[in-house]
Amino acid sequence: MATFALIHGGGGSAWDWHLLEPELRGRGHDTVAVDLPVEDESAGLLDYADTVIEAVGDRRDLVVVAHSWGGFVGPLVCARRPADLLVMVTAMIPAPGERPADWWRDTGFDHKDMDDPIGLFLHDVPAELAAESMTRGRSHADKSTAEPWPLDGWPDVPTRFLLCRDDRFFTPDFMRRVVRDRLGITPDEIDGSHAPMLARPKELADRLEGYLPVRP
Template sequence: MATFALIHGGGGSAWDWHLLAAELRGRGHDVVAVDLPIEDESAGLLDYADAVAEAVGDRRDLVVVAHSWGGFVGPLVCARVPAELLVLVSAMIPAPGEPPSDWWANTGFEGKDMSDPVALFLHDVPRELAEELLSKSRDHADKAFAEPWPLDAWPEVPTRFLLCRDDPFFTPGFMRGVVRDRLGITPDEIDGGHAPMLARPGELADRLEGYLAGRS
């Protein structure tokens, strides 16, 4: 069995993963999900990675799973602790020296109407879950947005990317190009919107176990 370290996206929390965590634990895996210190004005990207690494401790057979903005943190964790696999789920892919705030222009991301976050991020999440997620949203301090991504190169860990076919925010066509250009791989795909951990936790757990077994 594996240990899954689950890294939430911008404004999120460990709660975002609670359905997936239950699925994985029910299959015999260990799960580590932490609240990144995103509200701490003094915390930067390395502090975020440290929070995950400290929670992982000496666990082994580690699979790091990063969602959305958490893509800036997942590789940093893999550079700190031994990991068997890194899985990016509808995630941002950083380049060496790139501040997260520059990612949008550097990748050619087209701005979106943010007035309806449910439609943009949570359209296939059950309404009560979507409302609870929004009620738990946290402010994200500026430091980690502005500082350069600190690695010189991608960590030497097998990496998979899972994009969401019905994601109105990180649309499939856009993300296929980013994954090709930045990782040099073809992404895998899953149905649904930006938050499969809440909309499709069982299917996402199937995918993660498939990666672990080398089946898909």
């Protein structure tokens, strides 16, 4: 049995994982999904990581799963607490000392038209679920986006990257390049939009379980 620590993206919440959690628990695993303090003007990146670490407590066999902007948080958790695996799901990959606000420029991200967020992020999510997701969005305070990422390098933890082939925000060609340049690995791929935990929870659970190390 593994413990999956599920870290949502920018402006998201623990609710984002509410379909994935029963899939993983039904397979005998434990899950921990928390609301990062994204609205707290005093909270920095290490505070975000501490929120996850405190929620995990003394659970063992930890797998950290970071989605989208949560990519700035997942490695911090792994640097401060033993983890068996880090899985980045269509996530931002930080560089040492990089401010999250600068990531877009540093990676050459092609900014998108945000007039249709459902079409951009959730185009394959059932309509009612996508609409509910929009009502649950939270504002993101500036501090955690403006401070440098505090690690000197990537944590010493096995890392997998899962990109979404139909992602209109972090498009596949863009993410393949960023993953190669920043992690030096070839990403795995899954069908679907930027939110596979809402669009394809069973398939995502299959992938996550398939990443687990084989135990004697």
